[in-house]
Amino acid sequence: MLSPMSSLAGNDPAAAAGIPDSPLAGPFPVGEYSAKLREKLRSFVHVQLLGEMVNLRVARARVYFELRDAGGAIPCAVWRRDWEKMLERSGETPTEGMQVVVAGGCDYYPGSATSSPGFSFSVEDLRIAGAGDLLARIDRLRKQLYGEGLLENQKLLSRPLLPATIGVVTGETGKARDDLLAALTRRGWAGRLVWAFAPVQDRHAAPMITRALGDLAAIEQVEVVIVARGGGSLADLLCFCDETLCRTVALLSVPVIASVGHHTDRTLLDDVAAVSCSTPTHAAEAAVGIDCSRARREQAAAARRLTEHAGRALSVRSKQVGLATRLRDHGRRAVLGRARRLALLSRAPSAHLERQRVTLHQQLREIRAGSRRRIGSERSITGTRALVLSRKSASTIVDCRERRPRELEQLGLALAGHDPQRTLERGYALATNAAGEPISTAEQAKRLADLSLRFADGTVRARVSE
Amino acid sequence: MSVDEGAPQAEQLTYEAAAGRVEEIIRRLDSGEASLDETLALVSEGKRLIEQCARELAAVGNALEELKLDELVARLEQEAGGAGQ
Numbered sequence: 067m068l069s070p071m072s073s074l075a076g077n078d079p080a081a082a083a084g085i086p087d088s089p090l091a092g093p094f095p096v097g098e099y100s101a102k103l104r105e106k107l108r109s110f111v112h113v114q115l116l117g118e119m120v121n122l123r124v125a126r127a128r129v130y131f132e133l134r135d136a137g138g139a140i141p142c143a144v145w146r147r148d149w150e151k152m153l154e155r156s157g158e159t160p161t162e163g164m165q166v167v168v169a170g171g172c173d174y175y176p177g178s179a180t181s182s183p184g185f186s187f188s189v190e191d192l193r194i195a196g197a198g199d200l201l202a203r204i205d206r207l208r209k210q211l212y213g214e215g216l217l218e219n220q221k222l223l224s225r226p227l228l229p230a231t232i233g234v235v236t237g238e239t240g241k242a243r244d245d246l247l248a249a250l251t252r253r254g255w256a257g258r259l260v261w262a263f264a265p266v267q268d269r270h271a272a273p274m275i276t277r278a279l280g281d282l283a284a285i286e287q288v289e290v291v292i293v294a295r296g297g298g299s300l301a302d303l304l305c306f307c308d309e310t311l312c313r314t315v316a317l318l319s320v321p322v323i324a325s326v327g328h329h330t331d332r333t334l335l336d337d338v339a340a341v342s343c344s345t346p347t348h349a350a351e352a353a354v355g356i357d358c359s360r361a362r363r364e365q366a367a368a369a370r371r372l373t374e375h376a377g378r379a380l381s382v383r384s385k386q387v388g389l390a391t392r393l394r395d396h397g398r399r400a401v402l403g404r405a406r407r408l409a410l411l412s413r414a415p416s417a418h419l420e421r422q423r424v425t426l427h428q429q430l431r432e433i434r435a436g437s438r439r440r441i442g443s444e445r446s447i448t449g450t451r452a453l454v455l456s457r458k459s460a461s462t463i464v465d466c467r468e469r470r471p472r473e474l475e476q477l478g479l480a481l482a483g484h485d486p487q488r489t490l491e492r493g494y495a496l497a498t499n500a501a502g503e504p505i506s507t508a509e510q511a512k513r514l515a516d517l518s519l520r521f522a523d524g525t526v527r528a529r530v531s532e
Numbered sequence: 533m534s535v536d537e538g539a540p541q542a543e544q545l546t547y548e549a550a551a552g553r554v555e556e557i558i559r560r561l562d563s564g565e566a567s568l569d570e571t572l573a574l575v576s577e578g579k580r581l582i583e584q585c586a587r588e589l590a591a592v593g594n595a596l597e598e599l600k601l602d603e604l605v606a607r608l609e610q611e612a613g614g615a616g617q
Contacts, residue, residue, distance in 0.1 A: 227546060227547050227548050228547050228588050228589070228591075228592060229592075230591050230592055233601075247598075250596075251596065254593070255592050255593075255596075256592055256593050256594060256595055256596040257591065257592035257596070257597070258597045258599065259596060259597065259598050259599070260599050260600070260601055260604050261598065261599070261600050261601065262600075262601040263600070263601075278601065281601055281605075282601060285604065285605070285608065287604075287608075354592075355548070356547070356548075356551075358589055358592060358593060361551070361585070361589060362589055362593065364551075365551075365554075365582055365585055365586055365589070368554050368555075368558060368578070368582055369579070369582050371558050371561070371562075372557075372558070372561075372575050372578045372579055372582070375558075375561045375571060375574075375575055376571075376572070376575040376579075378571075379568055379571040379572050379575065380572075382568055383568060383572070386568075
């Protein structure tokens with residue numbers, strides 16, 4: 067039986083008075099009421115409940131979880147020692163998402179001035195009933211989305227290798243935010259990061275995540291969106307299996323990278339998204355396709371290599387230009403030399419003629435001088451000779467006039483002494499043959515039939531006889 | 533066949549394609565098979581591609597800018613309002 071608060075009117079007259087004109091009884095002290103409430107709840111008949119085990123949490127003295135189905139949920143609690151006995155009896159450990167049957171009754175912790183009250187279903191026994199209905203429902207939804215082709219839409223989108231703006235949907239205070247930021251920084255990426263904070267755990271998270279995704283996708287500058295959340299139980303991640311969220315993501319034109327939970331966790335968002343990642347590092351690598359720091363180093367190295375090749379090529383080109391210049395110079399010099407030579411040759415005949423003319427003139431002058439000298443000399447000699455001749459002539463004239471007639475007469479006389487005529491005149495005859503040749507021997511005369519005999523006054527023919 | 537045959541224009545290349553083309557160019561140059569004229573053409577093309585890649589990297593390499601979605605929306609609305617006036 068509750069005592070009305072009027073008994074405490076001395077302490078707080080305003081509170082003790084209650085609400086004027088209220089038809090309800092009271093006010094009663096809350097401690098008394100809560101104690102009566104616990105008593106009443108504990109008097110409820112004990113029953114067995116069937117539901118999905120979610121949010122399982124093992125504390126030092128108690129084990130807590132929720133039992134859910136599509137119609138509602140009940141928080142459950144069990145003493146740690148009873149929990150372990152149940153596990154020992156069943157031979158298996160219930161986990162998140164399992165369909166379980168629990169036996170027990172309602173309980174209520176009334177709290178105190180320093181502690182909060184709480185309702186729970188006090189579990190006295192537990193049995194695993196089979197695969198969780200939530201998981202089965204998720205699986206059905208996955209198959210339905212697959213059948214509609216919605217699991218492929220995001221995967222067909224082209225993702226920029228180097229996005230300038232990245233949108234991120236995550237909890238504002240979660241560790242995933244820091245992890246993702248660190249991973250992007252390690253990647254050397256320093257673009258624009260747009261945070262769309264949203265609750266990522268409770269039952270109301272899905273619509274807010276969906277709205278944040280839609281808002282980010284509506285901004286043209288956002289090239290890729292990451293949905294990030296750390297690990298958790300299946301119940302924690304159930305919001306990422308929301309049908310509306312998944313259908314929305316499937317229809318977005320911006321690629322969505324899911325980084326929800328750990329490697330073993332698989333939500334529907336992982337199936338719908340363009341890429342499913344298990345860690346923030348993986349998500350950063352998926353969002354930024356290249357390691358920017360390494361790419362910058364590689365670019366610098368490539369630029370150096372190109373510069374080296376360019377330097378070598380330009381050096382070769384320079385040498386070629388130098389050779390061409392030298393060849394051109396050689397050619398020019400050769401042409402000039404040839405031209406000079408031709409000019410020289412063209413001038414050569416006249417020069418030669420000039421030289422020859424000079425030479426001839428010189429020779430002519432020399433000849434003339436020589437002639438003059440010779441003429442003078444010869445004239446002198448001739449004069450001398452003329453003088454001599456004149457002298458000799460004078461002498462000869464004297465000779466001719468006086469001596470030569472005498473000599474001529476003597477010679478005539480000498481010659482006449484040898485004249486055969488004179489011999490013939492003295493009575494001799496000259497015997498000759500028919501040819502007129504002298505016959506000087508008798509033997510010659512015997513061999514002739516006839517011969518001629520020349521006398522001083524004439525010739526007669528004579529016959530030879532013995 | 534020389535490596536430059538069929539080379540697409542730099543403006544058409546994505547970062548990945550441009551970076552790949554630069555690697556291809558360097559391999560060709562390192563092979564020593566390129567003629568002088570081809571070498572000079574490849575070097576010119578490679579430098580142009582590297583500049584393109586560098587521009588893209590510079591856009592995400594200056595300083596990380598963190599914005600909340602509301603801040604970005606407000607900024608974009610302000611820019612749109614300024615442009616409309």
